[in-house]
Amino acid sequence: MKNKFRTARQLKKLKVIEAAELLGISQPTLSVWETGNKVPSVEGLEKMADLYGVSTDFLLGRSESEHCFNS
DSSP states (O other): OOOOHHHHHHHTTOOHHHHHHHHTSOHHHHHHHHHTSSOOOHHHHHHHHHHHTOOHHHHTTSOSOTTOOOO
């Protein structure tokens, strides 16, 4: 599974350190999520979707549309 965590962050024009702070996690944690070396919890995934304004399906690579918002 190729995630789109980095793509979503970049679409929101956030730096890694900024996004990590807003998500309440460390910069190294976000970096390993973005590289696919570790996966976030469901809660972490939901926080990213809310912050970046995309669906969890987009973040997980299940949808190509970044404009598919969570309901």
